[in-house]
Amino acid sequence: MSQISPVLWQFLSKWLTHFALFPPEASKIAPQLDALYFFILLVSLVGLTIVVLLLVGFSVLYSKERHPVAEQIEGSTLLETTWTIIPLGLFLIMFVWGALIYFRVFTPPANAMNIYVVGKQWMWKAEHPGGQHDINALHIPTGQPIQVTLISQDVFHSFSIPAFRVKREAIPGRYTTVWFEATRTGTYHLFCTQYCGTGHSAMIGDVVVMTPDDYKKWLQGSTSGHSLAQDGERLFASLSCNACHNARPDARGPSLANVYGSKLTLSNGQQVTVDEAYLRQAILNPSEHVTQGYLPIMPTYQGQISEEGVIDLVEYIKHLDSDYRVQQTTNTTTLLPESEGKAAQAGGNSAAAPGKVNP
Amino acid sequence: MSDSTAIAHGAAAGTHHEHPPYLRHHFESVDQQTDASNFAMWLFLLTEVMFFGGLFTVYMIYRNWYYPAFSAASHQLDVMLGGINTVILITSSFTMALAVWCAETRKKSGLVAMLVVTFLLGVVFLGIKGHEYKEKWDKHHFPGASYSVQAFVNPASDPLQVNAQGKPLAPLAPDMAARTEMYFCLYFAMTGMHALHMLIGMGILIFMIFRARAGAYTEGHSAYVNYFGLYWHFVDIVWLFLFPLLYLINRH
């Protein structure tokens, strides 16, 4: 007994300090999703109560002692229709409501700030546009929509922040996105929820939500010296992409300036809008979508660039405005955390802000 | 014993004496038995349809995505050999149908002969298939570490990569050329599964040939020959889908 009681005490104190029945609501979407959750919970409880009441009630009323002889009843079309239609109606409400939330979670607003996250066995690596890296962590400001563009370098992972009620699969070979807007500062769990091998349960981290000011400080404090786009610019030169993409009249490849967001016509007549995913594909599998007017001569870079490298290139191309010559004048000292911070503060189109490679 | 249910006296008692030896104890009549096993055979073929259906779905998806690679790679297949094999299989289906007819009309020697011919046609088919596999293997077109895209990035180096006029095909870009491996994955997986079904069928054929020589199927109970015939026709039909899908992608 004397040994048991400390254990019990420990248990009790844990119960009291750590006990929660519901996760914190720390994002804009969280209360909306919870409303639906509680609606379904309510319907379930009512449904369960009805079922239990019927079972218990009939068991008491028609137990053999009370009701020795059963009356044979075939069924009742009216009753049966009732309990077909009512659950169906309720389920349909849940379906519509759920779909609305689903689309909200997976459709980022235009002014969202983009952060790339690469999942690999067994860590999360977040890349802020200003070049800050987060390992198994994610630093974000409140009040700013954040879009996370996810990709996995090896197997499926899943990027989950319960306090925000969002989760998205990181898939090998494909970008996926999710967005959220944090509302409360604090430190929240970041989990990998898709089983990904031995270290799955170690692939966890912290989401640190800060006030915009703190976030700005953090950005300045953890800069790596160059932004993603600048890294991309160097890669672009060292992989000699500029041998073909150089905007000269005799260039063998199309000019990439302003290509992001534009509409391209492919040689098979298809129309595509250039987004991150398209850029990634264009670098790794160029001949699967050849731009009209060009030959499929671009070599594939599959296996030669890491996912982080591709992200750098994509960021670079995204922010190419007109001038290829910037690459000769790369200057890593006048760097972006500041403009980054401004963007975050303004809550404006921060995606464009850090991209101004030309200082 | 209180079997209080009413009893079908007539049905149970009447047929008792005339049980042919092949009527299993739990069936009431030969009709019921034939009916049941026939139905079972069709259901079994349905499971096979689902099995190959999975493979065909995978094929269709990738063919859509990587059409240039698929059509270029299909030039590596010999339409001639594929065509011969198609004819062989159709013929074997025909001889199998004859075998069923022989069994039903109780022609023992005819049955044995037809089964043997069917078997031999199967051997020829697999022989040709084996020859084709060997060719692919030698050219490093078997998927895996040693896979080579040479023929597709440089069609001029390969006599098979030509169009109907004998001109070399346009080269594939390296990344698309790499997708030809996917074509060969599916080629080997699908024809391999088909060949496996042929092998199983031929194993059963050998068994049936011996039984037939002992007179097993020509004494009124030809059902097994019939069921096997269904199986053989099914394997044949699978090939009739595989042939155009794999060999004739852009050679209308």
Add this chain to the structure above:
Amino acid sequence: MSATIISLPDQSTARIPKRNYLTQENGILSWLLTQDHKRIGLLYLMSITMFFFIGGALAGLIRLELLTPQSDLLAADTYNKVFTMHGIIMIFFFLVPSVPAVLGNFFLPMMIGAKDLALPKMNLASWYFYMAGGILALWAMITGGVDTGWTFTTPLSTHYVNTNVVTTGLAIFIAGFSSIFTGLNFIVTIHKMRAPGMTWFRLPLFVWSNYAAAVLMVLGTPVLATALILVVLERVVGIGIFDPTKGGDPLLFQHLFWFYSHPAVYIMILPGMGVISEVVSTFSRKRVFGYTAVAFSSVAIAVFGFFVWAHHMFIMGISSYAALVFSLLTMLVAVPSAIKIFNWAFTLYKGSITFETPMLYAFGFMGLFTIGGMTGVFLGTTGTDIHLTETYFVVAHFHFVMVGGMLMAFLAGIHFWWPKMTGRMYPEKISQLAALITYIGFNLTFFPQFILGTLGMPRRYAAYPAEFQVLNVFSTAGATVLGVGYLLPMLYLTWSIKYGKIAGDNPWQATGLEWQTQSPPLTENFAEMPVMDHEAYDYEWLERQKEKEVASVG
């Protein structure tokens, strides 16, 4: 006591009939080569019980490891192997064959008045395939295990783990044949072997639900075979069908896998629902309320069940519109289950209810399956699934439907038909106690997991943040209770084979044809071929029969 319908023969004079399927032949070979559906059912019963306890021991290990937040009892890689094998064994080697291969095998032919299944040899082959697969899976477990999770997600399973994926994949592939054979046999038997007068709408509902499950087995399992073969080929020869670096799509595997594995969850629940129909009707002495609706809802579940598979992939990068369609269809497939629950509840209405063990388990089923099913609706709703997927909420959902639902139904069925199978009754009091223990233990184990999941605890975690510990301790404590609840039936049922009271032909006064013959039955089931001249669950017919008998004896 009037609160029971059990009517046993006078124990001092009653004897187990000398000639029955158990005494027909002797010796181990007579069992291993038997083509009698009843004996094959018993072979299955013994083997799935063995696998259940292996799977249960693994569950014990899982729960012990999760007692503390750190991964201290098992290292992470061992833990992963343990839950993988737990899932594989419980699903493929216990729950899928449980009711169909044991109770279905045994009783389906008897219920429709047939002497055997249509294809007895195939039936025996099915057991051998099952055993071969099972032994291969155990062998894979002993020689290093496999750590992919029961879902074999690519490219993890194809390229990133070094464990016995190929062996396990083949094991499941082989066991798949046993499932196909059973399903095929059921369909043929139900179509072609019904006794005279046994029309489709006189079939007991157990037959209907097994028929629906059989359709799923026959159409679904081959696709699982395709998926597994491709994984095996990818590992062995390196074909690239699911390899993103070769242009393959790893998601395609999940489409193929869930195309089987979603219908498989209905393979697992439908036969159990059949058992509940029989039990609820028998112990309330009433025809099942709305027989046709219950019968057709089984078919509806089977049909719709094929078109909802992608609800396991809502956040996996399928297109949002696909997610919509699959969510809508998931809602539709949930309705027939609700219909069944309410129809069973109303079967009690104006009945004359008694509470023997099978009925207790059936009550357990109805409550727990409602919870499990409604939480399935949480997951089928796209919005809430984002938060709940891949957490313990899912774990709790499927244990509620599979353990709280199907396992309870299986135990209900085992107790219900035990007197018919062995000729002897199980001990009533202790079995009621066991049912109660199971119920309490079950809720204690799995209810906290709903809260854990809502809080965000991911599944398949060997270690977890400390704040989740309290609920995990509850869960582990519950698993211990649950373990006792499952060991008890094992013990007293074994005991009763020798010492139980002699049951007589029809201890429950049930209406099914299987009860109108001796217990244990003859090898050919009926002394004379039965003719069905009344509806299913016709208790008035049964009364008349009894009167007639009394009149003719007296």
